[in-house]
Amino acid sequence: MKLTYYGHSALEIETAGKKLLFDPFISHNELAKHIDINSLKPDYILLTHGHGDHMADFFAVQKNSGAKVICIYEIMVWLDGKGVPGAHAMNIGGGYNFDFGRVKMVSAIHSSSMPDGSYGGNPAGYLLYLEGKKIYIAGDTALTYDMKLLADENLDWAVLPIGDNFTMNADDAVKAAGFVNCKNVIGVHYDTFPVIKIDKAEVAGKFKNAGLNLQLPGIGESIEL
Numbered sequence: 001m002k003l004t005y006y007g008h009s010a011l012e013i014e015t016a017g018k019k020l021l022f023d024p025f026i027s028h029n030e031l032a033k034h035i036d037i038n039s040l041k042p043d044y045i046l047l048t049h050g051h052g053d054h055m056a057d058f059f060a061v062q063k064n065s066g067a068k069v070i071c072i073y074e075i076m077v078w079l080d081g082k083g084v085p086g087a088h089a090m091n092i093g094g095g096y097n098f099d100f101g102r103v104k105m106v107s108a109i110h111s112s113s114m115p116d117g118s119y120g121g122n123p124a125g126y127l128l129y130l131e132g133k134k135i136y137i138a139g140d141t142a143l144t145y146d147m148k149l150l151a152d153e154n155l156d157w158a159v160l161p162i163g164d165n166f167t168m169n170a171d172d173a174v175k176a177a178g179f180v181n182c183k184n185v186i187g188v189h190y191d192t193f194p195v196i197k198i199d200k201a202e203v204a205g206k207f208k209n210a211g212l213n214l215q216l217p218g219i220g221e222s223i224e225l
Contacts, residue, residue, distance in 0.1 A: 001131050001225045005217040007032035008192045009054055009140070009161070013225070015130040018043040018100040022126075022137060023054035024061050029192055032219050037061055044100070047071040048139030049112035050078070050120030053192070059084070070103060074121030078114050092122060102129035106150070108141035110167070127153065133225060135159070136180055140189060143172040147179035155182035157225055161189035162203060163196030170203040174210045184213045186223075 002014045009023040010032075021042035026032045037057050045067045047055055062069065062084060069079060069087035076089035090096065095104035104127040112120035125139040133156040138147075140161055158180055161167035167189050168176060177185050185207065190198045200216060207214035217223050 001133065002222050003157075003186065003217075003225050004222040005186075005188070005219060006035055007219040009048070009188045010057075011159070011186075011188065012040070012042060013128070013130070013135070016100040020044045020046060020100065020128075021061065021067065022046050023048055023139075024057040025053045025055065026057050027060075028052075028056045031192060035220055038064060041065045042067045044068050044070055044098070046103075046126060046137075047075055048108065048125060048137070049110060049123035050075055050114040050118075051112065051140070052115045054140070055115070070098075072105065072112075072121040072124055074119055075114070078118055078120070090124075092124060095127075100130065103127070104129075106136075107144070107146050108139040109144045110140040110142070133157070135225065136182065138176070140167045143168050143176050143179075145179070147176055151179065151181040153180075155180055157184045157186060158182040159186045159188055162187040163190035163192075163198060165195040167196075170198065170206050174206055174212065177207075177210070177212050183211070184215070186215045186217070 004012045006026045007029045013020045019042040073089040076087040090105040106125045108123040108125045110123035112123045114120045126137040128135040136158040160173045162170045162173045
């Protein structure tokens, strides 16, 4: 199983012969200009919320790939009105068995509106059960005690925002890793804008001192999960 990072919070997981693309904001990110979004052919696109920095490339990638969309109910309704019918709607706490594995939608503490200002429902994260592994995609979120509900899942990986200002910073992400009881962390949502730039060495040191394995793959780089 492989994860490829496309900058900001955009990433793709290849599992069970399927490609799952999360929060496609790529071509509008100066740091990811070398990524050709036309080469992306996901089978599924999963959205954590409706902000433009998580779905700016959604329509182009979805049209080019025909990907099935997984999202919260309100985004499904909005997409249907924009000519993208058939999204699989979920809501917080619910799970569903797809042809690649199981997905459970979990809570996130953030805000959510669509790029045109429409209501975007609640922000969310995802718990993925893939090929015998459990992966937590936190989405944009603050540190929240609800994360402790995942402690007994025995997670293999947690994808956590670390950029501060709009989401958790590194210190809170270290606490979040403790809350969810996961040693392996992939950091996202950093460096894209001036207000979320980080000192990678400093952040890496905080995770190392906490006994955690932090991965910060380069944009376009893949790692095995």
